[in-house]
Amino acid sequence: xxxxxxxxxxxxxxxxxxxxxxxxxxxxxxxxxxxxxxxxxxxxxxxxxxxxxxxxxxxxxxxxxxxxxxxxxxxxxxxxxxxxxxxxxxxxxxxxxxxxxxxxxxxxxxxxxxxxxxxxxxxxxxxxxxxxxxxxxxxxxxxxxxxxxxxxxxxxxxxxxxxxxxxxxxxxxxxxxxxxxxxxxxxxxxxxxxxxxxxxxxxxxxxx
Numbered sequence: 001x002x003x004x005x006x007x008x009x010x011x012x013x014x015x016x017x018x019x020x021x022x023x024x025x026x027x028x029x030x031x032x033x034x035x036x037x038x039x040x041x042x043x044x045x046x047x048x049x050x051x052x053x054x055x056x057x058x059x060x061x062x063x064x065x066x067x068x069x070x071x072x073x074x075x076x077x078x079x080x081x082x083x084x085x086x087x088x089x090x091x092x093x094x095x096x097x098x099x100x101x102x103x104x105x106x107x108x109x110x111x112x113x114x115x116x117x118x119x120x121x122x123x124x125x126x127x128x129x130x131x132x133x134x135x136x137x138x139x140x141x142x143x144x145x146x147x148x149x150x151x152x153x154x155x156x157x158x159x160x161x162x163x164x165x166x167x168x169x170x171x172x173x174x175x176x177x178x179x180x181x182x183x184x185x186x187x188x189x190x191x192x193x194x195x196x197x198x199x200x201x202x203x204x205x206x207x208x
Contacts, residue, residue: 027107048083051105053090062086064128066093068119075121077128088113088135089128096124 048054053064057079064077064086077089091109094102096116104110113131116123 027110029107051083051087052103054083054086064089069097075124077125080132082137085132085135088131092128092131093124
């Protein structure tokens with residue numbers, strides 16, 4: 001993932017990982033950058049406590065979507081039976097869209113996952129599904145796999161985006177102090193500086 005998401009994370013320190021093609025590279029882990037908690041509890045928290053970009057649905061499934069950097073659009077990455085699968089899907093999308101500045105859920109995602117060279121939404125979604133399937137547990141049946149990784153209807157995607165946007169809005173409101181509305185200005189002067197008798201206010205006009 002809200003993040004999300006953000007570069008892409010808020011606080012914490014990077015972890016150095018040495019691996020194929022990533023020697024001495026800094027990998028930013030989600031576990032080292034905890035999420036901010038809302039100042040007020042306005043609704044049930046659906047975000048996973050650790051994994052970025054992962055949310056729980058009412059039917060005990062896990063969904064994942066990724067914001068496109070410098071863009072208001074989102075890429076739907078699918079619905080999965082386990083949070084780990086959704087977290088891997090998130091990592092593929094984060095690496096494809098943000099590169100080395102991506103905040104990933106697993107340090108080994110940077111070399112174990114096949115990251116597409118393109119930022120096309122369909123290619124990223126396909127790579128995310130493949131990554132999630134590669135880390136599917138033995139307890140997940142073949143039927144669950146075929147049902148859960150399919151892209152949901154357009155309406156469901158829009159509903160998920162609206163829920164996340166509402167959550168982000170409420171989080172900003174909870175963390176910002178109350179502010180007075182800006183003064184009304186007319187002709188370069190504030191209304192507070194205008195005597196009531198000087199103001200030309202006409203509620204209605206009529207003639208006899």
